[in-house]
Amino acid sequence: MSEPRVAALRRRAVLVAALAALTVAVLGGLSTDIGAWYAGLRQPPWKPPDAWFGPAWTFIYACTAAAGALAWLRLREPRHDAARLGLLAAFAANGCLNVLWSLLFFRLRRPDWALLEVGALWLSILLLVVLVLRHSRLAAWLLLPYLVWVSFAATLNAAVVRLNGPFGAAAGSA
Template identity: 35%
Template sequence: MDTTGNVSGKKINWLHLLLFVAAVVLMGSIAGVANAGNITTWYAELEKPSFNPPNSLFGPVWTVLYALMGLGLYLIWNAPKSEKRKRALQVFVVQFVLNFCWSFIFFYFHLIGWAAVEIVLLLGMIIWMIVSFKAVSKWAAYLQFPYLLWVSFATLLNISIWWLNS
């Protein structure tokens, strides 16, 4: 993105950008809202590692991460049509489905071990997404690094919770 508001030579469509960000934030929030009841009940009773962050941190962090995903997705969608763009969009969808499913596996079904397996797959898909995005837009890829870091931390947290509660 340059200082004139152009991305890859294309003018930014601010309405489309807002819609992409809002759609990803909304879709990502559905899993959180659907599982909120288990956070104050079942999850509260689990033994957690000392580095477990307060529950109040998760909502704001995920909102920012979903907004960055939406911005990255917009940059990819706005890029010229190509096989690389098509692949990046496909990888995004797969990682997003894994992201969505993890909350249900962990919080709704209480399958901590399976959630650990799933989040490792998600982590691999995030890396693949970043590589796929970079082939189309380096900025779209760079925007995903906070997501990669957070899910890396969440993977450690998930595995630790599984270990402490098995």
């Protein structure tokens, strides 16, 4: 492949990965309502300030986009079509699970359902790590902050459920 074609492919991979990460970030942000209901939840004393979550997610989305682009660029040959499609499907599923968590927790006000869903989100991140590791060690390393953050978020989610449950119509919070 000629150098101009490789450079164009690199730009396209970075642009697509950045747009995908931005889409997930915007949808997740639109799904997150830190209003009176959220403010009224009892939180564990070790919960970080709300202002930390935006920068943490920005960093994670940037790392995830970079990991996706790096792995994608390693799969540019036609013989890698199936692997490229699998990687794309795994990133798409992960993005959907990421947004779904926010919808469950903040919009539906069901931290208990979000706690169940976060297990699928965590597994999808682990799958991404395994898939990109086959093509780029750096890409796998770039996904580790995401895995660590979601592990922490799951622990925080569990604490919120324990401190505030039950949730739902029967509990008068839906």
